[in-house]
Amino acid sequence: MMRRSQRILTRPEWSINRAYYKAMGYSDTDLEKPMIGIANAWSTTVPGHYNLRQVAEAVKEGIRQAGGTPVEFGVIGACDGIAEGHEGMRYILPTRDIIAHSIELMVQAHQYDGIVLLGSCDKIVPGMLMAAARLDLPAIFVNGGPMLGGPVLHGRKADTTSIIEAVGRLKQGEINEEELVRMEDSCAPTCGSCSFLGTANTMCCIAEALGMSLTGSAMVPAVYNDRLKVAQESGRVIVSLVEKNLTARKIITRESIENAVRLNAAIGGSTNAALHLPAIAYEAKIPLDMELFDILSRSTPLIAKMNPAAPLNVIDFYEAGGVPAVMEEIANLLHTGAMTVTGKTIGENIKGSKSTNPAVIKTFREPFSPMGGLAVLYGSLAPNSAVTKPAAINPNMLTFKGSARVFDSEEEANQAILNKAINPGEVIVIRYEGPKGGPGMPEMFKAMKLLYGLGLADKVALVTDGRFSGTNNGCFVGHISPEAAEGGPIALVQDGDLIEIDIPGRKLELLVDPEELEKRKENWRPVPPRVTEGYLYLYSKLAESADKGAIIKHRAE
Template identity: 60%
Template sequence: MTTRSGDILGKPEWCFNRSVYKSAGYSEEDLERPIIGIANSWNDLVPGHTNLRQVAEHVRKGIHMAGGTVAEFGVIAACDGTAQGHAGMHFILPSRDLIANDIEVMVEAHRLDGIVLLGSCDKIVPGMLIAAARLRIPAILLPGGPMLGGVEFDGRKSDLTTLSEGLGMLKSGRIDAATYGDLEESCGPTCGSCAFYGTANTMCCMAEAMGMSLPGAALVPGVYNDRFRLGEATGQAIVALVKQQVTADRIINFSALENAIRVLMATGGSTNAVLHLSAIAAELGISGAQMMEAYDRLSASTPQVAKVNPASKYDMEDFYKAGGVPRVMQAILPLLHRDCLTVSGASVEENLAGYRYKYPANPEVINTMERPFGNQKGLAILRGNLAPQTAVTKPAAIDPAMHVFSGTARVFDSEEAAEAAILDGRIQAGDVVVIRYEGPKGGPGMREMYKAMKYIYGMGLAKKTALITDGRFSGTNNGCFVGHISPEAADGGPLAAVRDGDRISIDIPQGLLQLHVSDEEIAARLAEWQRPPPRFTRGYLGIYSRLASSAADGAVLRAPE
C-alpha cells in the first residue's frame, strides 16, 4: 500500500527521517505501518476535554489493533464558558482558525496518513472539521461527550449557564445568596461538554450528521464507558479508511453539508452552526451565498422533530437516551441524502438500518415528521435594511408570541455596556437592545452576547424585549434575539446608523429585520459615520481584525485584496 508517510521514510534516501522517528522511540516495524495522527485537545482547563487523555488511550488501542502506528500531538482548546463576558471572549472564534492551521501544519510537516480529531467544544470541533476539509486525507472526529445535568433549578435540571440566569434572579431578589452558592456547587457535576444543546454539542451532532463521526458518537455522555468503546472503534475505523484511501473530501461535500443542515433545523441547534458550516464549506469552494440559500431552503421544509434544552427541560443525556442523532436522522430520512458515504465505510442509510438503540424511544424528546414539535424554522435567515447581507435567529428558542416584535432601540457599542445597563434596570419592556461593533472585525472575534440574554431572562424581560447584534449568541440562549448581522457595524453596515429611540421590527415569518428610518436618512447618517479605531492592533487579534471576512461568509480569514 502506498502511503504519504512512506514517501518520506523509504531507505536509504530517507534514513535521516527514519532516525528522527526512532529517536522518539518508534521501531522499525512501527515505520512500516500507516502513521495515524491523533490531534488531541486534552487540557486541564476545559471540562469538555479533561477526559480526552483517557479517550485517546482507547483510540491508540484501536489503531494498534488495526495495524497502524500512532503519532499523537496536542491542540489548543479554550473554554467559551470561562471566556464569557470579558476580553478573553475576543479570542474564542479566532481560535477556530488557529486550530485548523495547527492541525494542517502537523499533518503536512510529518506527512501523516490519517488523522483522528479529538475535541468536544465550541470552536475546537469546527476548527478540526475545517482542517479535515482542507487536508483531504482520511479523518474522523471523535468528541469527548457531554456532561450530565445538575441539580433541579427553576423547573428543570441545571447546567453551567443556569448560574447566569440565577445572577439575574439574585439581583432582582428572586433568590437568595445561599441558594445561588449551592447552585454553583451542583450545576456542573461531571466532565464533558456542557449539558445543554449549545454550540459544542450542536457541532458534535453536525459532525455525525455529515458522516465525519461514527454513528452515535456525538452524544454518549463523557462519563459513560461507551465513550471508551467508541474510541477503540474510531481507532480501527481510521486505519480502514487509510487502507481504502477514503479521504475526508469524499465524505464532506455539499450533500453531506445539506444533511447536517437538515439535522440542525430538525433539532433547533445553535445559530453558531451557520457560521461554522459555512466556514467548512469555504474549504470546499462553496460560497457563503450558496450556503445561506441552503439554510433558507432547507429550514422551510424541515420540521422540528427534537426538542432539547434550552428549548425544553430535557438535556443531552436525555437526548442521547432518546436515540440522539441516529433517531433524528431516521425520523427525517426521506429528507436526507441517504447515499452519502460516512467514516464507518457505509452510507447514511446503511448506518441507520443497522443501528441498535440501547434505550427506549422518548417522544417527548424526539418525535416523528408526522408529529413534530413544530413546523416553524429551527433557524431562520433574516434580511432587510438592517441586514442587507443576512442575519441569523433561532425561532426554536423564541416564544411564538415573540416571532414578530417591534420596539425602541437602545444602542450600545460594546457587550459590557449593554450588560451593565441590563443589570442596572435601565432596559424596559418594549426595548430592542442593539449591541454593535462586536462582529468578526469590530469585536474583533465576534463575541457571544450570552450573558446579556441570560441577564434579560433573569430580570424577567425575555418575553418583553429583543436583542440584536453583529456578534453571536450561545446555543443555550433563548428569548427574542438576532445575531450575525451583516455587514457588521465596523464595516459601515446599517447597524452603525442606528440611534437611541429608532423603531426596529423583527418579523421571523417574513424573514425581515427592519429599521424604521428612511433610506435617505440611513445614507446621511452613514456619510457622517467614522470607523472606530481597532480595539487591538498587536498580536493575533490585530491580525484577525484585519483579515476576518463577514459573518455571512463564515468569518473565515482572507488575505486583503
C-alpha cells in the first residue's frame, strides 16, 4: 500500500511538490522516506513549552535514526496561568478546538504519514489528542515535562499557585510585599508544566494511560536528561507505527478511555479531565457520558495523592514510580489488553512497576481512600450533571448547606472576596461563565485561591457553571449543566436561597419550592452577551454544554 506522502511526491506528476521541499533543503533521499509531521506548540509564552524546541530536535533525531523524515510546523498554545483571573481566561478553552482544527488542516493539506504531537499544558494536550483521534493516523504524544518545585513553604514546595494564596495573606497582613516578591522569584525555578497535579500534568498522565505516550514518560521533569531520551525514542517509535499502520483509533478505544478515567480517579486528577475526555471520545466516535466518570470513580481507590491534595508534588510522584506504578496497583480494574504506541498492551508495559514511596503512591489494599478523586453530582441545581474533586476537599466539607451569594461574573465575585464581603457559611454562586455564557468557560481559580488566602476555604463553598483549575482545593462544584446562559436552574438562584452540597450522596440541590422556581423561570431573561464579535462570539454559538465536553460538533450525526 502506497504511503500517503508518496501519493503527492511521486514523479513526474508531483515533481512540483518535490521542488517545494527541495527549496528548503530536503533531498531525494529524504523524500523517499515516511514523512512525519511534528506539531510543535513551542513558544516563549508558556513555561511548560519553553523547552519544546530542544525536545523537537531530539524527536527529529529519533525519526531520522528510524528511517523517517521529520517535517515540523507550529501550533498555538496559550498559558492558563498567565490568562488566569482576567478577560484572557475566556479564550483558553476555545484554543483547544483551534489546536485540533489546525493540526487536522496541516496534516491533511500536506498528507503526512504520521504525526508527533509536542505539548505540555492544559488545553494544548487534549487539543492534540483530539486531533490524533480525528485524523486516525499513526500518532504519538510527547510532553515537555513538569518544572521542579520551589522552596518549602507551609510544609510543601512552593509553586505558582503559592503566589495567589500569598496575595490573600498579604491582604491579611501576614506577609509583606518583600516576602511576596521573594516568592515570585523562587516559586517556579525551572521551565516546565507547573509542578502540581493541575490540568496540564493530569492530561499528560491521561495521555500515557490512553496508550498515546511512552510508558513512564508523562512526569519526567523538563530539566532531566531523560526528557530528551524519551523524545528521541518517541521519534523512533512513530516511524514503526507508520510501518505497522497502528493508528490512533486502534489505541484510543472505549477500553483505553475507561483506563484513563480510572487513572484520573486513582491519582485525584483535575476535574477538567471530565471536560476533555468526552471531547477526545467524540473525536474517536466513542459514546461517553458523565455517568461513567462517577461509576468508575466510585469503584477506583485513590492510590496517589499530591499537591493540591497533599504536600508532595508531581516530581515526587514521578520518583515514586509515576503512572505505571499506579496502573499496576489498579491493574485488576483496567482493560490490560488495550494497545499502546509501544506496540505492546498496557498490561505488558506496566507489569512489575512498583511504588517506591508510600507517602505518594499507596497500594490497592491500603489506599488513601476507597473511592477515586472525582465525583459527578446531580440534582435540582444540576439536572444534567456537575463535577467536583473530593480528593481536594477537606472531609469536613464534603457535605455543606448554606445561603447563596450570587454573582453574574467571576470578576464580581473576586472583588467581593477581596473586599472581605463574603461570610462563613455562604455558598458563592458564580454563573454565566459556562461554554456559551462565559463565553469560553473560564476557571474560577482566583476565587478559590483568594478564599484560601483569607482563611475561608473551609468555611464557604463555591458552585459555578464555569470550571476550576486542577490546583484548586476547598469545597467547590463546577461544570453545572445546563449553564445559566441556557436557562439552567443556576440562572434562577437568588441571594439567600439555601443550597445543599452532598458529595458522598452525589447531590447538588437548590432548596427552593418548585412552584417558585417556575415563576422565576417565566420572568427569567439572560444577561446580555459579553462578546458580540470575533472568535469568542463564534465559539459561544457553536459550543455544546459542559456535560458534553464543550465540544464543537463537526460531523453529520
